[in-house]
Amino acid sequence: MTTQALVSEIKKKQSFLCIGLDVDLTKIPSHLLEVDDPIFEFNKAIIKATHHLCVAYKPNIAFYEAYGLKGWKSLEKTINYINKNHPEIFTIADAKRGDIGNTSSMYAKAFFEDLDFDSVTVAPYMGKDSIEPFLEFPGKHAIMLALTSNQGAFDFQTLTTDGQPLYQTVLETSKRWKNSDQLMYVVGATKASYFAEIRKILPDSFLLVPGIGTQGGSLAEVCNYGMNNQVGLLVNSSRGIIYASSDFDFASQAAQKAKALQSEMAKILADYF
């Protein structure tokens, strides 16, 4: 999917919500554990109830790999279900991959060809030749870690290099890579005041923003500092939406939580556009 198509969808739905599909069998309603594929059935119900409120879904790959073959099968069914029924929705394989060039090419093949995701999250530590293979697929995107929402972000990402924090050097350097217009970036909502600095370096890029909800970030603050003239934000909520209830009403409760965020987003969009 092109970023233009994503922007159109955001304006149409009045939403820049991304819903994280981090399915943990210990947290989903117990009645689902009796069906053949609980993870997929859970996802399908969540997607049916929320697809009109969000513009992106982000399965967190770890939660599928933890269940081995069965988990990978649930992931495959989930992405196929989204692509078939809601092709207008942007899909993100949250995988944080990155390796030497020929290996990154294999990961890109896994997520862009075998599974037909629109994008995959990647880690920058190994540099240019570990990321560029993800940018060789037309219409596909790599979403690179810049400044993450966890406490460990302060271990290395904010260290000073060449007179500025490492994450800023990462952003500046990545702009020079081949097909860098297909890059988006992960910036945690828990660090809202940093968005102003990031927008100086990346006025046009899309930012994927985790950390709203459970992790404590504020939507209004993120938008205040982070929005650009094409919106330029995908704000993710995972546990705050999908685990709104652990009972039979889980999907409708998830939709209510999603609706609350979408309404807040619609108001913000009305103020800015």
Next chain:
Amino acid sequence: MTTQALVSEIKKKQSFLCIGLDVDLTKIPSHLLEVDDPIFEFNKAIIKATHHLCVAYKPNIAFYEAYGLKGWKSLEKTINYINKNHPEIFTIADAKRGDIGNTSSMYAKAFFEDLDFDSVTVAPYMGKDSIEPFLEFPGKHAIMLALTSNQGAFDFQTLTTDGQPLYQTVLETSKRWKNSDQLMYVVGATKASYFAEIRKILPDSFLLVPGIGTQGGSLAEVCNYGMNNQVGLLVNSSRGIIYASSDFDFASQAAQKAKALQSEMAKILADYF
């Protein structure tokens, strides 16, 4: 597996060779493409021919994920085969994972519980709380990227922070993490002269060294700078061994390449111990 058991095995086999199982269907002998599970059959033949010459196997997870469900099944069969037939061999899931804490826990569960690997490679960019979940499993190890073998290593890993290269800060910081005695580190063979600096920071840790062979690193140089009094090195070769021949004799040719490296290692061990 404990590091003590690994050291015993190294001394017994006179080898610190790790063989990388990076199986690419476009590179394996064509007669294998006709069998039910070509990737597993290829691995099984390589393992049968080389297990007495090496102390570790390292499947590169990307190469399995690229084939989706089938690939994950081949991976599962490969690790089960090694654990059943050669439990003395140290196994490495080369996955370069790392995410916020609850997600890293799921990756750890995937590789240490669902698949029973001894270790998994991890990326440091997200800091302490992204790595510590991998260190909570007794007898299991996280192998963290420090200085990698690719050109992109110079993009960020060698940038100066606090008067020293970033990778050195990464090493020093990680020593303070919980259960850091279960950490090992990836250091590329293509940067042999850096090993002296790394050994000042990490006199005792095991280093996993890719980059011998296809990528151009020298075994003698790596040992000269990087060996410690417990050997402390696992030197990996992937393509140089497993693709020695693409004909019916691929396994015996792989064994010859492995034997050549093991002999070189035995000579070095004789000089040092």
